[in-house]
Amino acid sequence: DLAERLHYAFHWTHDQGYQHTFVIGSDSPQIRSETIAHARTALDEADVVLGPSDDGGYYLIGMKRPYDVFSNIPMSTSRVTAMTIESAQRQGLRVQTIETLFDVDEMPDLQRLAALLRQDRTLAPTTAAYLEQLRMIS
Structure with missing residues (x-):
């Protein structure tokens, strides 16, 4: 599980x-290094840092x-981020x-x-190359 x-x-x-530990989902290959740096900085002030996904989950979680x-x-589920925040706050953790x-x-x-990688292949070059082989980007 x-x-x-x-x-x-x-x-x-x-x-x-x-x-400090961060877990990053493999299903968001477009994460920029600046986003990870921002998460690292945020963890200086918080106990838990979340990078929410627009489907209600999260692509990144970091904890001290x-x-x-x-x-x-x-x-x-679509409530994972909200429920994780609630769980952390119930424990008195800063999120x-x-x-x-x-x-x-x-x-x-x-x-x-x-579509995103058509605009900027440097976000995920290996993924972009594979999508090119699949003819999803040119």
Whole structure:
């Protein structure tokens, strides 16, 4: 289950001595390095940082410690971000969100990504090359 794997990832990195951990979804290849830098800066002031997806999930979560913000949250639903924020706030944690992006779950999302990469292939060059092979971008 995704919530359990996320919880484990944060515990493992904390146990390894890392002070901050970010998990980034692989279904948002268009994330800019500036967005990740913004998330890192936001974590200086917050306990939890979320990069919301426009479908209600999130493409990025960062935490200073392995807080239990995942329990009883049904993943892959349109309320994941809102429920994660509520869970964190109930624990007295400071939460910041960064820019909202989209993730690729369905064909329209892939077409949206292809349109974006037509404009700027440097966002995800390997993905752009593959979409070019599929003739989704030229």
